Amino acid sequence: MSIIKYHIGTTQWGLKEWVGNFFTDNAKPGQFLRQYSSVFNTVEGNTTFYRVPDIETIKRWGDAVPDGFKFCFKLPQSITHYKRLKDVNDETLKFIELFDTIRDHLGPFHIQLSSQFSYNEFSKLEKLLNDLPREYAYALEVRHPDFYDKGKKESHLLHLLRNLNIDRVVFDTRRLHSLKSDDPTVKQAQQKKPQIPVRFDPTGSRPFVRFVGANDVLNNEAYLKEWAIITADWIREGLHPYIFIHAPNTLHAPKLARYFHNELSDLIGLKPMPEWPAERQDEQLGLF
Secondary structure, eight states, X not given: OOOOSSEEEESOSOOGGXXXXXXXXXXXXXXXXXXXXXXXXXXXXXXXXXXXXOHHHHHHHHHHSOTTOEEEEBOOHIIIIISTTTTOHHHHHHHHHTTGGGGGXXXXXXXXOOTTOOGGGHHHHHHHHHHSOTTSOEXXXXXXXXXXXXXXXXXXXXXXXXXXXXXXXXXXXXXXXXXXOOOHHXXXXXXXXXXXXXXXXXXXXXXXXXXXXXXXXXXXXXXXXXXXXXXXXXXXXXXXXXXXXXXXXXXXXXXXXXXXXXXXXXXHOOOOOOXXXXXXXXXXXXXX
């Protein structure tokens, strides 16, 4: 795998609209993950937020990806949203241990809290984070304004995360919410994605960024260049960032990720991102 100084990926590995665009023309769903992981070295594991997979499925995922590839599975919504972290330590440990068979392919587990989870419930969060098994990595996404007060509440959270080497997820939707567009995918994303303040100071050794902007490169340039500069600094400091590139229409996410990687490469001398399966297919056809 040619990308080694950081991890970059998208929100999913199985978009059927990528067939003939990012994937090869004849790609079947069973080949999506293998083709995706020939280019990117991580992915957001959002599927586990809605449904916990069985052991056989997890092993199959692990067998489909190369060395160095990392899944960042999200804790189930039953833990984070329905039970709101109340008495969930056993359930959380059981979920995490499901993935032990592919431990080498695990990035930070993604703990996403609801926008209603406030500082008043901090004791539940503190208990859960302190009880998490330390042999795994974690990234926490908070959405309530309490945790962005630049005061006592935010400081309390940051102190906890830094002590435990847990990364605070940066969900950057600034560009998305500044767009004026009639594109239905943009409008839908603006309705669904929260507007969260952006914090640039890492709390752990694996800064975790989720960026969502426009569907085209041109309208994302300034923000992707900014994140490239910040990511380069993190890498120079010895940190290992995880960067996830979203687009309102996920069809366009790979090209945005490629642009980001190229910008980062200009700053710290990375190898080019591997060609897409569809591009390698075209080269092979051209030989005949």
